[in-house]
Amino acid sequence: MSFTQPDSIEWAAMSPVIIVLGAAVVGVLVEAFVPARARRITQLAIAFAATIGAIVAVAALWSGTRRDGGTMVLGGALVVDGPALVLQGSIAVLTILSLLVIADRTATGEDAFAPTAASVPGSDYEELARRKGLEQTEVYPLVLFAAGGMLIFPATADLLTLFVALEVLSLPLYLLTGMARRRRLLSQEASLKYFLLGAFASALLVFGIALVYGYAGTLNYGEIAAVTEDPTGLDTLLLVGAVLVLAGLLFKVGAVPFHTWTPDVYQGAPTPITGFMAACTKVAAFGALLRIYYTVVPGLQWDLDVMMWTVAIATMVVGTVVALVQTDVKRLLAYSSIAHAGFILTGIVALNPAGVSSVLFYLLVYGVATVGAFAVIWLVRERTGGSDDDDPRGSVLGEATHISQWAGLGRTHPALATAFTLFLLSFAGIPLTAGFIGKFTVFSAAVDGGAWPLALIGVLASAAAAFFYVRIIVLMFFTAPHGESDEAAAAAAADELSPEPGPAEPALVGTGVVEAGVVETGADVATPEGGVATLVAVRPVTTTTTVVPSEGFAAVAIVLCAAATILLGVFPQPVLDLIADMATFLR
């Protein structure tokens, strides 16, 4: 293996990546040199400027790439072609939307992150930091680093760059996952789990890369493809290598059987980060998967089809079936994201040009709805007492993620509930939402590519999946928000299809009252050491569900996502055209 210095560096073609990574570095310096009071506003300005700059850079490269098909950069380490630009544009747009949610401190003035992530959960130090109003503004450079890695990931043209990009995008996400302000132990557990399983997946990927290199003698996609077109013995080596590389990527997209991290991480991570991670990581990872499947290993299609079909079917079925029994909104969306990964895989397996453009479109519409949905979850909170003796004013706690707590939201907060309903309908693929067009294009690509059994299973899974989306809509709009106990509401939600009459409906309209032994961890319970089960204290707490007003950012994000979901559902033609022009890989 030898590295030759490239003759010239195409700086312009790399500008989206350079802008975002450069801004991330500047963001780190800001932490060191800018006074604490000004940090947040400075970081926000840098982050938004960088992501908007990335979009502008993508736009500037657009027409040239459409004309000449793209360029190889850095001696073949990166490729800037149509799909890469579409994916980079999607990632940049979704990052901006996510940043709007991440930046929102809501009316409570508290963002989603621990005041000092390094403090021991429940310690005096943490409490002090909270009272001082400290903020962990390192979040913004971390998000930018992750976004930078994601921008590189789908544009890689050799396996080594692929690995580096994977690590660049993953490491900040591991950190961000562990930084939740509430339920910190859950968050840190999620972070550790994500890190360990992620490291495992990276190891698979590296081993796969080594095997492929052993077979092909090169890391460059184009050269590997040339070798695999004409297999000459040692096929097993190549096949195992390719399977391991794909497995590493399938881990990132959360496909079964590499999905086990998804629900825990989605649940534990700070909600705005969950939205960012769910939307952008999926775009980046599917982008890389798409490129490898279409340009590197099409020669192995007959061998890999078995694996990809199995994974696609298992992903759709497991994601859907397990989602049916979830009671936590974030976990439910996690399993729904697994099911969506399966739908997208059907488009990838199609292995035709329509497959590329349909996957690119699907990723965008899925991402938009995901960021919007998690933004809504971020605003729906638990509130204690209010009339309690020890807590006269009442205080807003973390997100109310148990679905029974969402009962009656449609009556108390119709606008927010309508937006969430819209995102759910888009997930379910109901016509006139963007999700339908996405599903339609993906499934038609699959049928066109001869994978009609996959499309059929996908359609059946969609029908089953509609059940759990609809269950939330039922809770929000058709269930009384007041006077139902946690158990009763949950039972009502679970027994939606049982013909017994539902609980009587009082006329009062208010916020849902949930009486439960709330399991509190972290900041809410003072315990000396961060540890295990001893931290879990159960005391009877009455919490109600409330919606905290957004500071403005998240509201803007929700409105933008909702508008995009409708527009892309009714008039998708301009975007489909844009993508169709760019859906050719540079080989």
Place this chain on the structure above:
Amino acid sequence: MSPDFPWLTTLIAWPVLGALLLWLAPRGLRAHARMIALAWSLVELVLVGLAFTAFDTGDSGTVQLTETHRWIPAIGTSYAVGVDGVGLALIAMSALLVPLVVLAAWREQGSQEGVSDRLRGYLALVLLLEAFIVAVFAARDVFLFYVVFEAMLIPVYFMIGAFGGAQRRYAAVKFLLYSLAGGLIMLVGVIALYLQGPGGPEGFLTDNLVTADLAPTTEKWLFVAFFIAFAIKAPMFPVHTWLPDAAEQAPAGTSTLLVGVLDKVGTFGMLTLCLPLFPDASRWAAPVIIVLAVVSILYGALLAIGQKDLMRLIAYTSVSHFGFIVLGIFAFTSTSVAGSSFYMVNHGLSTGALFLLAGFLVARRGSQQIADFGGLQKIVPVLAGLFLVAGLSALSLPGLSTFVSEFMVLVGTFARHPAAAIVASTGVVLAAIYILWTYQRIFTGPPREELEGMPDLRARERWAVAPLIAAMLVLGFVPGPALDLVRPPAAVTLDQVGVTDVPAAAEGSDQ
């Protein structure tokens, strides 16, 4: 009136505007939500009337008032609308029903004094649904049809789930899941059909797909995919079980639209999509479907006889009636197909009247159980009389329009499948049992004490039903103009299916 004016687009856009107005109404207008909704739906009715003048009724077999614009060329779909006689007749029937539903909902949803926000939301959904209804009957593009077919589930879902009875959530979810399951199976068919067709940016136009040359096996699979969705919608035995639950739990107005109009989309889809697109497969499947239709007729009627709940009873009578419609369509004679088309209109009027009257009864008594009524004839004579007329229309009494259509279906079917027609006609006898027995239990006998003082129909409620009764009488005695609308399309359909017509023995006797 000029046929070049975009009548159908206007008919679709107008109710959407009304729905938006009701949703976003400033506070000052909210109190007038009922008047706005009523006026809006009446204007829509007038617009339909104007569209009739632009429609050349002498040439009703041809699709007219067409508009074609590219919508999403990337996936081959266009915004293409147009109607033949059948489509226009169904649109007219729907436009007639909507103002009556608005009238019937006048005091529902806790709006005894003034207009509640719930009622405003309900009326907005009714108007939105009307737009979808017009669009689905007018769609000349398979993708557009599918989109509307699925999208219209959402307003209905909320109309049942948010405004219905005690088990409304169960009924709404069951309705949605049944419909979605059928619709998504159809989606695979839609995709596969496009790929078999000519493709390109206008590959979803019905006219382009009709000429597609399908392999026999493919055609059969595609037919099945479409037919299942339509059979669930219609609803036919054995996929009818969602309807009684939905009708039992939904407000009467919702049931009127659901059974009277929406379910027609199923039979309308069979007539305008299944037959022309898959002619060979339609002939292949016809024997099985005819058997299912006859089973639906008898099974629906028998279960109707056994019902204790008034709304469920009406729902099962509809299962029986839809059996007749499907029977007529798949008997492939010009008389039976035209009869089925006419039946669709008449059934909307007849069932609409029954549901609305039953709704008034239930609102007065606070119970849907038939056993809770008795001897009402003397207490509420007007209600009793109207109910009797509506009931007689359901059992197809001569002189009412439903008789004409049911007779045509049976005569037309007899020409090709005598056995099926003979068995099906026992459904008429069963209809007499379930209607007259119900009338007897509710209205005759000694007046029950607790029912004394029940108010008779108010003027508003009479106005909500009178137009339907009038329409049934007019169409019953003078069915000619309506038959002129549905006969030529039936001939076109038979030509597309490629069967030679079997002249009915009694041809012409119904005129």
